[in-house]
Amino acid sequence: MTYLKRKGISLSPKVYFIDALSYMALGLFATLVVGLILKTAGGLLSLSLIVKMGTLAMGLMGPAIGVAVAYRLNASPLIIFASVVSGAAGAELGGPAGSFAAALIGVELGKLVSGETRIDIILTPLVTIITGFFTAAFIGPGIEAMMTGLGRLIMWGTDQSPLIMGMLVATIVGLALSSPISSAALALMLDLSGTAAGAATIGCCAQMVGFAAAGFRENRFGGLAAVGIGTSKLQLSNIVKNPLILIPPTIAGLILAPIGIIGFGMVNNAAGAGMGTSGLVGQLMTLTVMGFHPSVFLAIALLHIVGPAVISLVVSEWMRKKGYIQFGDLTIQTGGMKHEKN
Template sequence: MTAEEREAEAALLSAAAESGENADADKNGGSAAQKEEIKPEFSRKFILYILKKGFVRYFIDAFTGMAQGLFCTLIAGTILGQIGTWITSAGTDAALAVGGGVTAVANIAKMLMGAGIGIGIAHSLKAPKLVMFTAAVAGLVGAFGDAIVDGFTGGFVSSSVNDVLSGIAPAAPGNPIGSYVVSVLAVELGRQVAGKTKVDIVVVPLVMFVICLFAVWAAWPFIQLVNLIGEGVALATAATPAVMGIVIAAVMGILLTLPTSSAAIWLAVASPVVAAYAAGEVSFATYDAILLAGGAAMVGCSAHMVGFAVQSFRENKWGGLIAQGIGTSMLQIPNLMRHPQIMVPPIIASIIVGPLSTCVFGLRCNAVGGGMGTSGLVGIFGAIDASVEVGLPEWKLALGIVFCCFVIPAVVCFAVSELMRKLGWIKYGDQSLSV
């Protein structure tokens, strides 16, 4: 029996015991109405327990694993690819050879995003070893689940595997939402088989492969829904850049700080529009709008990272400044659980820099960097690449990055947090980290 099963059984027994105590009390003079309330109360507590465990398991634990897999493949590959570009730009034969090799490794890492997500989710869900290893295939299949479904519906069975493979561009990472759905289904169902036979090493992978064939159909509606959300975000940003700048920056900043993967969420939202533009399915205006929205997302995330780094400098000094400024503001999660008011300054900063990014500086950012902010400077690199691509003047790009990502968040968060300290809403030690 797993730890989760033991905990569920304990909760059930506890609720049953409480129900029994209430029943005994009723026998000693309780009303008929109280007796009728016993069973609904028991059911309500058990249902709430199941919902809570499900939320933690699939939206906290699984998303954490997803983020780790994403960082170890796509994000790290993007950073390595940038280094490869710098090396190649030297122009010498040696630089071209070395830079080409670095770029090749980076492209492979990015294409294996789905596999990384699958393994990350399996590890976070504490899956058995064989299930964890096979989850690499499940995640990769899920990343290209829409291409597989299109292959089936377009006559894939009667033609060849190349019908599916031709829809996968070299070094394309695929869709993280498809990878998430297929990985979760394959892991949760695959673990039911693990340990049941003498030949698990063969049975577990084969069973999970079969599950993947059905799971891509379960993932398809989620992929299409997120695709529509991405197109909607692009259209709304083009129509009302100021309003969407506020909304996107605020929401993405909060998602970056909470135990979710802002990088995966923005990649899932923006990458379908980028892929559709590459395939000639959407206009440049729509493509440019999603890049503009990506710029707002990037500065919103930066506002939280730089903001927390500056406003907690009194407690955490230089170690905290670096860990949060170019690492992650998620380090503040334990403090947020006890003192949620410490998130007020970064939210205010993100609301300010969002419309400045979209309406004043016109910053763009690609799908990979939109949910990263200043973490590893990935968001900064993404903003440079996307903004240069659409022809944003260099001076405007430089000023936009300096002010929206660093100066304004630092000044606003410091000023607001100091005011909150004077009012007694934030106290010394509320933002302390062990760094």
């Protein structure tokens, strides 16, 4: 254990499945999500160069995940650069989940030999690439199949029982957004689409807009923007102090998700399912899937913004009157904080 500690290997589930997963999401955002936005915008504006730019960015998802995971695990430069290959192999053989696994194992095994020999410049990237590639080849397809199968099961369940499954999906993915877990990475690894993705989007919007509205009296317009179009993760420390503040936005998601998918036929894709209103990516992806029609804009306004705000505000005010939420429970501190992604 002393040797592992010296090499910077913690074997901590938190480091691997919360911290590293969050940085994996950053790699996804910078390539797949942004690339999809560019590709969509280029298509709408008939700008082939922008379409090519977006397509290129989307294709570099794997390398970006590899670098992001290696960076978060405090790997040496040689390991970070070699993780480009591990991430690419994982993406090709196992999708986003395979890329994450390949990068994670490649980095940690690369650390074991890093700086130990005179041929470090060759041995370290060699071990990182080989172990990452074999991880991608042997377990990547299995991980991808498992995640895809789970995602299909969720989508099937949502189609069969939209009321119950819509509520469950909205709650699970929405709570992931307000937790240290990356809701965006979860939705992408599950490859959510259709009504399941529509429900997830509403659940995420409920968390972000709901917290923004419920905390308006403490945080005013700055907090409204930071949480509403930034991330509800800014409320993490407050959730730890008083978990009851999760109730208003969660209730909003539970109410609105089945209304959205049953009454309005709301659908989305995996890239937008776990984003909520962060950078309005969830709304842009909804429009991309459903079409840029006035009825879709209206549905988005009601289900992603107005509904969550009204329901969360009403429930939070009732909880304030009952003493379950005190003034200051929703105050966020944005000064000097690192920007976190969903």
